[in-house]
Amino acid sequence: MKILVLNCGSSSLKYQLFDMENEEVLAKGLCERIGAEGSVLTHKPEGKEKYVKEAPMPDHSTAVQMVLDALVDSDHGVISHIDEIGAVGHRVLHAGQKYSASIIVNDDVKKVVRECFDLGPLHNPANLIGIEACEKAIPGKPNVAVFDTAFHQTMPEKAYMYAIPYEYYEKYAIRKYGFHGTSHAFVSARAIEFAGLNPDNSKVIVCHLGNGSSISAVVNGKCIDTSMGLTPLEGLAMGTRSGDIDPAVAQFIANKENKDINEMLNILNKKSGMLGLSGVSSDFRDLWSAAEKGNERAKMALDVFCYRVAKYIGSYITAMNGVDVIAFTAGVGENDHDVRKNVLSYFGYLGVELDEEANNKRGEDRYISTPNSKIKVVVIPTNEELKIARETKELVEK
Numbered sequence: 001m002k003i004l005v006l007n008c009g010s011s012s013l014k015y016q017l018f019d020m021e022n023e024e025v026l027a028k029g030l031c032e033r034i035g036a037e038g039s040v041l042t043h044k045p046e047g048k049e050k051y052v053k054e055a056p057m058p059d060h061s062t063a064v065q066m067v068l069d070a071l072v073d074s075d076h077g078v079i080s081h082i083d084e085i086g087a088v089g090h091r092v093l094h095a096g097q098k099y100s101a102s103i104i105v106n107d108d109v110k111k112v113v114r115e116c117f118d119l120g121p122l123h124n125p126a127n128l129i130g131i132e133a134c135e136k137a138i139p140g141k142p143n144v145a146v147f148d149t150a151f152h153q154t155m156p157e158k159a160y161m162y163a164i165p166y167e168y169y170e171k172y173a174i175r176k177y178g179f180h181g182t183s184h185a186f187v188s189a190r191a192i193e194f195a196g197l198n199p200d201n202s203k204v205i206v207c208h209l210g211n212g213s214s215i216s217a218v219v220n221g222k223c224i225d226t227s228m229g230l231t232p233l234e235g236l237a238m239g240t241r242s243g244d245i246d247p248a249v250a251q252f253i254a255n256k257e258n259k260d261i262n263e264m265l266n267i268l269n270k271k272s273g274m275l276g277l278s279g280v281s282s283d284f285r286d287l288w289s290a291a292e293k294g295n296e297r298a299k300m301a302l303d304v305f306c307y308r309v310a311k312y313i314g315s316y317i318t319a320m321n322g323v324d325v326i327a328f329t330a331g332v333g334e335n336d337h338d339v340r341k342n343v344l345s346y347f348g349y350l351g352v353e354l355d356e357e358a359n360n361k362r363g364e365d366r367y368i369s370t371p372n373s374k375i376k377v378v379v380i381p382t383n384e385e386l387k388i389a390r391e392t393k394e395l396v397e398k
């Protein structure tokens with residue numbers, strides 16, 4: 001079966017077409033600047049030349065149609081007819097408290113995605129348009145929603161409740177939800193397998209460190225806590241997000257600088273984190289290169305990042321009363337050996353021993369702790385698209 005995976009962001013659409021016989025990627029690509037000037041499709045068919053097409057994409061429906069056209073195109077296509085696509089898996093941001101697993105889309109599911117527009121204002125509308133565009137363009141083929149929040153729905157009340165008046169939970173379902181769930185699920189399961197743990201007796205911490213970053217604590221394969229909250233703003237300091245902050249800071253700055261709450265949230269989401277602290281960049285490669293040249297603010301930003309990661313790991317070790325494996329994943333977690341080394345330097349007292357040589361290498365799933373280390377540390381490249389494709393296949397074949 002061939003499965004198309006779609007990830008619709010606020011102004012972008014990423015896709016991959018899998019042949020699930022061997023989980024091979026037949027084509028992948030990206031539509032950028034949807035709804036703006038200069039929209040562009042970049043299509044990479046396996047074994048063929050990359051194809052780039054600039055054309056107006058006023059909305060996500062147009063983008064989906066362009067992707068489908070590219071997939072069947074006689075020159076740069078990889079299938080001969082759209083009917084060859086057996087199902088479509090959609091990354092959907094928010095399911096509120098409704099779904100704790102992926103689900104085949106029907107009218108009820110679409111209603112839930114719509115009801116969660118408030119909780120995921122940038123993504124959920126785009127996700128729904130993507131689903132409806134596929135329903136029209138590939139009629140009769142199932143669409144599956146794979147939610148970013150689903151994996152975290154196993155968190156206990158004590159982890160997801162905010163200590164604010166209870167009426168806001170009752171009225172608006174204000175609570176911690178968590179994100180990057182597909183990645184946390186994929187990496188925690190792989191870490192258990194890789195380290196040969198008993199899945200029913202395992203404690204794993206997943207550090208998904210990328211432009212957006214989050215950490216989760218996973219006991220026996222189930223998430224019991226995660227660092228992102230009602231929105232992805234909570235938790236770690238990130239590329240451009242502040243992460244945890246005293247909420248009074250927003251009021252203080254707003255009063256001093258004559259800004260409203262929306263402007264403040266925009267600053268905390270887009271102008272803070274590594275970018276705001278360093279004034280250099282949100283990209284860790286730029287930060288290290290500036291730090292090496294003596295840029296003190298870049299150094300400080302990296303220290304803030306690693307310290308916050310270490311504090312979360314420490315708190316999750318307490319929450320789980322121990323840990324078997326710490327797993328690093330995503331752009332920074334997989335590639336940045338200096339960040340991993342800095343983070344792990346906080347855990348000498350727990351007997352974590354870094355294998356410097358393994359840490360400095362690149363590659364696939366691997367240990368970066370020594371055989372003597374009391375806690376195993378691994379790097380597991382994440383693959384959210386493959387996880388979405390697998391879940392889609394499983395559901396439609398049921």
Ligand code: AMP
Pocket residue numbers: 209210211212239282283284285330331332335336
């Ligand atoms: P992601 O959001 O998972 O795609 O991660 C993107 C981030 O990973 C970028 O902003 C970079 O900061 C970081 N990154 C990617 N490659 C490297 C690398 N080789 N070394 C350090 N950081 C990297």
